[in-house]
Amino acid sequence: MAYEEGTRTTNTSLYYPLYQQAFEWADSTSMFWQPFLKAAGRTQLEVASLHARQAQAFVHWAHRMMQPATPVDVFSAHAHFWATVTGQYIETVPRVAAAVEKAAEAVTPKVLPLPAKPARDGLILLDRQPSGGTPERRVA
Secondary structure (H helix, E strand, O other): OOOOOOOOHHHHOOOHHHHHHHHHHHHHHHHHHHHHHHHHHHHHHHHHHHHHHHHHHHHHHHHHHHOOOOHHHHHHHHHHHHHHHHHHHHHHHHHHHHHHHHHHHHHOOOOOOOOOOOOOOEEEOHHHOOOOOOOOEEEO
16 A cells, blocks of 8 residues: 555545535624623623732721721721722723723624715727717716
8 A cells, every 4th residue: 555645535524514614604703702701701800800809908997997096997898899890980980881882882783885886887989989079978
C-alpha cells in the first residue's frame, strides 16, 4: 500500500454539507447571542463592583460606629453611609442601562435606504447631434 498525502474526498464528501451547516448554524447563533452575553457579563461586573464598594462603605460605617463620641456622630455615620450607598447606586445604574441598551442595539437590524432610482435610463447619441444644440436624450 502506498501512503497517500491529504484527506481522501470519498470519506468526507458525504459529511461535508452536514458539518458545514452545523458550523454555519453555530456561527449565526453566536453572532445573535454574543451581544446578550456581553451585556450580561458587563452587568455582572458592574454589580460586583457595586457590591465591593458597598462592602467598603459598610466597613467604614462599622469602624465609625465603634467609636462614637456623641449621638451626633452616630447620626452622621448613618447619614454618611446612606449617602455613600445611594451615590454608588446612582453611579452604577446608568452604566448597567448602557450595557443593556448596547445589547438591544446590536440585535436590531440596520436597514439602509435604497438608492434613488432614475426616472429612466438615457442614452446620448453623439453621432446624431444637431449642430450647436444640446444633445438629444433618448430612452434606452
